[in-house]
Amino acid sequence: MSLKAFHLLFIVLSAILGAFFAAWSIGQYQIAHEFSYLAACALGVASTGSLVVYGAAFQKKTRGM
DSSP, X not given: OOHHHHHHHHHXXXXXXXXXXXXXXXXXXXXXXXXXXXXXXHHHHHHHXXXXXXXXXXXXXXXXX
């Protein structure tokens, strides 16, 4: 496995983990109604979105390699 492929795999796995974290925190918010869970969900969504954007930019940058 090349370094590029490993990097893309790591980005995808990190984005999936961020999405699961956001889903978990929104589930906890529905149970406990604490603001910290809502803030954690927002951070999870933001990190997932930024990882998707970064992954797309990285793939576009390294397309010819």
